[in-house]
Amino acid sequence: MGRLSPFQKIYLFLIAGFILGPFLPLIIQSFAFRWAWPDLLPGTWWLEQREKSPIPLAWDYVLSPYSRIWEATLNTVLIGGIVTAICLAICLPAAKVLARDRFRGKSLLEFGLSLPLIVPETAIGIALLMMFIRLGLAGTYTGIIIAHLIPTIPYMIRMLTSVWQGLGREFEEQAMILGASRWQVLRLVTLPMLMPGVVAGALFSFLVSTNIFLLTFLLGQGKIVTLPTLLFSKISGGQIDATGAGIALIVTVPGIAMLLISERFLREEAFGQGFGN
Amino acid sequence: MPLLAKARHVRVSREGVCVTEVQLRSVAKRFGDEVAIEALDLRIPDGELVALLGPSGCGKTTTLRMISGLETPSAGQILFEGRDVSGVSVQERNVGMVFQRYALFPHMTVEKNVAFGLSIRGLPKSEIAERVAEILGVVQLSEYRKRFPSQLSGGQMQRVAIARTLITEPDVLMMDEPLANLDTGLRGEMRRFIRELQQRLGITTIFVTHDQVEAMELADRVAVIFDGRLAQYGAPDRLYRKPASLNVARFLGATNLVPGRLRDPDLVDTPLGTLVCPWRQGQTGDAVHVMARSELIDIGTERTAPTDIEGRIIAREFFGATVSYSVACQNTHVNVTEQARRMLELGAPVWLKLAPEHMWIIPE
Numbered sequence A: 001m002g003r004l005s006p007f008q009k010i011y012l013f014l015i016a017g018f019i020l021g022p023f024l025p026l027i028i029q030s031f032a033f034r035w036a037w038p039d040l041l042p043g044t045w046w047l048e049q050r051e052k053s054p055i056p057l058a059w060d061y062v063l064s065p066y067s068r069i070w071e072a073t074l075n076t077v078l079i080g081g082i083v084t085a086i087c088l089a090i091c092l093p094a095a096k097v098l099a100r101d102r103f104r105g106k107s108l109l110e111f112g113l114s115l116p117l118i119v120p121e122t123a124i125g126i127a128l129l130m131m132f133i134r135l136g137l138a139g140t141y142t143g144i145i146i147a148h149l150i151p152t153i154p155y156m157i158r159m160l161t162s163v164w165q166g167l168g169r170e171f172e173e174q175a176m177i178l179g180a181s182r183w184q185v186l187r188l189v190t191l192p193m194l195m196p197g198v199v200a201g202a203l204f205s206f207l208v209s210t211n212i213f214l215l216t217f218l219l220g221q222g223k224i225v226t227l228p229t230l231l232f233s234k235i236s237g238g239q240i241d242a243t244g245a246g247i248a249l250i251v252t253v254p255g256i257a258m259l260l261i262s263e264r265f266l267r268e269e270a271f272g273q274g275f276g277n
Numbered sequence B: 001m002p003l004l005a006k007a008r009h010v011r012v013s014r015e016g017v018c019v020t021e022v023q024l025r026s027v028a029k030r031f032g033d034e035v036a037i038e039a040l041d042l043r044i045p046d047g048e049l050v051a052l053l054g055p056s057g058c059g060k061t062t063t064l065r066m067i068s069g070l071e072t073p074s075a076g077q078i079l080f081e082g083r084d085v086s087g088v089s090v091q092e093r094n095v096g097m098v099f100q101r102y103a104l105f106p107h108m109t110v111e112k113n114v115a116f117g118l119s120i121r122g123l124p125k126s127e128i129a130e131r132v133a134e135i136l137g138v139v140q141l142s143e144y145r146k147r148f149p150s151q152l153s154g155g156q157m158q159r160v161a162i163a164r165t166l167i168t169e170p171d172v173l174m175m176d177e178p179l180a181n182l183d184t185g186l187r188g189e190m191r192r193f194i195r196e197l198q199q200r201l202g203i204t205t206i207f208v209t210h211d212q213v214e215a216m217e218l219a220d221r222v223a224v225i226f227d228g229r230l231a232q233y234g235a236p237d238r239l240y241r242k243p244a245s246l247n248v249a250r251f252l253g254a255t256n257l258v259p260g261r262l263r264d265p266d267l268v269d270t271p272l273g274t275l276v277c278p279w280r281q282g283q284t285g286d287a288v289h290v291m292a293r294s295e296l297i298d299i300g301t302e303r304t305a306p307t308d309i310e311g312r313i314i315a316r317e318f319f320g321a322t323v324s325y326s327v328a329c330q331n332t333h334v335n336v337t338e339q340a341r342r343m344l345e346l347g348a349p350v351w352l353k354l355a356p357e358h359m360w361i362i363p364e
């Protein structure tokens, strides 16, 4: 690792600014009491008003039970986690077949698997809603989890298929010849070798799930709040106030946490430098 | 030898290492409609090093995979020490296989890779450590034990793969093109390494190659396979001097294959004239080929015997230690190779001596 050239520094700085830029007004807003356009900074800060106000303001409100933020966070993480786990369980074996076997209708199946990415979310949501109301799944966790699987599975299948393709059969065959049982092969060879791809896929489907608004909104029927639906209800008036900004910031927390955890995890895997040959 | 006791198909050699005779009885393998192996009969004596030699796609890898149990033969039997192993799973066959691309587990260090076969058997940690240290010493990789496979050279990776296989004390060791991925210098070194190791351990070894020089140098016996069929099986010098068919002769690099017709048990009419070669089979009029290895033909500038064949040098190639001449005789060409003690001039008239004992007749 050498030093960065000035050009590289500016480049990185611009990218960081582009990605992190929108957060700055959000952070300021979340501490504001009144912030009128075109002032550069809020005219009145939340802390100045904190003692005077009869009701909790800004962060006090966001973190209070009235905001339902804890409930929404818990729901979001729970649904995201379960969706990811089910998605992995479905996609790992499916991707293995897609990567290693040849069969009739394979390309048709592959095309069909990307359909959910092409069909508008609204159409899927309405169609599911009609079915789920009849099945009694509307407004239930089960219903939402099933709905979340629809956009996450295509991504996961794609990622895991390429991961399986990168893993030749010879590693598993070698382990078997050395005496490993099927279970030992899976545990000691296959899964560890798939791990980087699995972690990336899991991270991705978790992020997708925790960001789904429309499907959750339609199928949750207001009974199940997640962070995106909660945020939407706060900002649907077209205005963003301190509590809206605060909730918007909280919405990013599960994703960031997941990112950090997986980052850490991947590093610990200590794959020398990639997969030799 | 703690692990050996439980393997069934095992005998113990003089050196205390297990040896197993492997036999294939009309083994066939089809993949769908495609026939990979027609019918293979092969007996690999215990403790020998046998090469499966053949062009790409002839079924060498498939044969190894069937012996190891990774593929099930479509027909025929595979026997270890006379016992059919069709019901024995890969895990229980107690064979070793070194894959062409080594298949080292990339997420494990050298040490962990080598220990794999023992740790899955649940051996005590101290015993594993001891045996890993010992085998790493044998393959001269002790100082690399903490490295990951991606941090090793090709030759080192291969030695790790061999160590990982040998530590489980397999009854049969198989290697798929063990030298194909190495550069020329390393190839010679690994060839000697494999040969020495095999002789020291006396383990029955089958290796696959499509390089005839490699097969000759390493193997006790060579099985030449064409299109899923055994073309010839025998000691390297026999294959080299007395190939059973034209294809085998060509595959083993024979250059002078002259068509002819049998006139008498000892005489063949060829474009080079009537040659004298001992041959007690076939009938007068049979079409045959006469093989004369280029290095066994004497070339001279003077006629010394009435049977000498007259020719003219039309091309010359100098290889340093040897020199190779292309000689036009009558209406064919004959290649002659000799030690580069002298250089004959292009266009010079020469006389070739084809000694009867250096010629070999291949029936059509």
Ligand SMILES: Nc1ncnc2c1ncn2[C@@H]1O[C@H](COP(=O)(O)OP(=O)(O)OP(=O)(O)O)[C@@H](O)[C@H]1O
Pocket: B031, B034, B035, B036, B054, B055, B056, B057, B058, B059, B060, B061, B062, B063, B210
């Ligand atoms: N799993 C399989 N499915 C279908 N055909 C196969 C399979 N494995 C091998 N074959 C076919 O069987 C034949 C023999 O293959 P094999 O791999 O044994 O050849 P090989 O002698 O090892 O060749 P190479 O020197 O190129 O490695 C080939 O025609 C190959 O296409």
Ligand SMILES: [Mg+2]
Pocket: B060, B061, B062, B176
């Ligand atoms: Mg092969």
